[in-house]
Amino acid sequence: MAGGTQAQTEPAVSRERAEFQDWLAHSPTSPFAVLAMQPIGPGISIGDGGRDVPLTGLPLQRVVERGNALTLEANGASRPLPKNRLIAVGPYHLFASGPAGHTILLIYAAAPKSPHPSTYFPYDPKFVFRVHLLSTDSNRVQRVLGPDGIEVDATEVGTVSVLIGGVESRLRVLRIGAAGTEESELEIYFRDGTNDKDTYPAGRFVNLLPGASGGGGYLLDFNRSRNPFCAYSSAFPCPAPWRGNSVRAPIRAGEKYAGGGGSSPPVRPS
């Protein structure tokens, strides 16, 4: 069996895009299946005649957070609603996540509705950079909206520099962790000269990929740039662009904007 590491090449990007398109089209947690995204706060009502989220075919329910525990209450009965798990309720699915007191409820239809396939710029190797992360000492933890519009704790870990269109740009990198594991992502949320024309106005996300050599370098492949979920559905709030992460030149690589989603996202630095 041939040895090898993850192929960081055009075929790998094609495969990732195909996987993502399949997920968008068929997954029960596709952004195209989302009907509503609602902060729970002191409690919300959903279902037939629900004040916060009216849903036909579901008896009126109330979602309440008490002492860090979520419950679904209807007709004097209640059941726990676990976080970070897709729960079937009548013809819908519910997914609650976020820190206590800031819990967000996503309500999904049974299947994605009219998913738009994403469109991409042709793969362009000139937008693939080998970069080094210039670390910061502060490692400030801040709350930001992730690609899915849900608030997460993110650690400021440093910057990377790229030369695009003859101009060097320094981009901030935040580490966003996954609960309960040792995994995390090094994310860059950036704007560039294609926004408002070919790409989503609020900006796009891209990950830093660790180099195969393990020598501390990273791969920054803008062909892997992807839209925040607010580009797919106006149910999702859009992350505000990250301060300083603007590249004046157009980065004609990665995901384009196919229309739909939030039409006028806020464009102001966080």
Next chain:
Amino acid sequence: MIALLLAASAVAVPLQGEWRAALDLAGGTLKFSVEVDGANRGKICIGSSCQEITSITVQGDTARFYIGDYDATITARIHADSLTGVYRNVGNRGPRTIPFRAAKGRWPSTPASPELIGRWDATFYQDTRTSPRVLEFHNTPRGLEGAFIANSGDYGVFWGTTIADSFEIAHFDGAFVYLIAGRLDGDTLRGTLHAGLRTQTRWTAVRSTGRPHLTPPTELTHADTVHPFRWSFPDLTGRMVSNDDPRFAGKVLVIDIFGSWCPTCHEAAPMLVGLYRRFHARGVEIVGFAYEVTGDSGIDNRQIRRFREKFHVPYLLLRAGLNDVEATAATLPQLSGFTAYPTTLFIGKDGRIRRVHAGFVGAATGALQTAQVVEFRTAVERLLAEP
């Protein structure tokens, strides 16, 4: 359906046998084994530790291995003597996929040199933060095995290979994807933890001195030790059971806060069953508080019963709630800093908590697990000796 069955029987022979499998992470190769029998039943093995694959289906030239506990799949194209495809589990932020490949045969067994064997105190560096871990290595008939231990317990068996002064050990169970690579540099180990496809964390380690390197499991979670511990949860028939139940009056009580979904809790169960058999006649009760996945009593009770049957649990199991750390903590307000499944509470004859042990170190940790067994028995003996 008939076509599917025909396709399955047509390729059953090529899948049957042992496969040396790999996940290609950004910075390394995570090696494990897949074993398939003649009826297309399979298991994923990390060295000597195996877990069943829920189902294997074959359609045309594509095999699908489904790992039900984590709703994960490995989908692979079947070639003459190899498989290529992807491991995938699904989140709400997109698919999580990692390239997978396998070839017929068994990974070579490469025992490690004595310089590596034993326990090492490790420091993991992420950004400017550091955190303690313990690494443990031992040789087995399957080659090098190890354990990776954090404050809340270990991550199960790691298995791997060595070449000269370098080594790699890995753990894959369908959800956790961990590869620890390192080399011996004088009297120090240096390496990288690869978590999932692309998280890399640098670490160094020195020989354990025997002094505690991790936060002791009895200091992670604190309890109200002044008042009797109050609790009330339904048993598997729905009948409420509480600390006031006469069966617990004047007895030493051990409470296991666990989940049927939790691999470490599965490792802890035989030890607790042994503890019960050893001490029950002398006035010790054990109760398991199960924190489960769905919140649906029918589904969760079924999973708890399956756990009870698997380990022949002779003590009472109650359905306590959901397996979210925050939700669990909310049902146990007399505990603070709840962090780990399982957590074991030792309660005196007067009903007050005397000791809280967070986490559990499994068989992969060798001597540490032996010490833990002694610690549990000693804790119970001390409580029995109280007036």
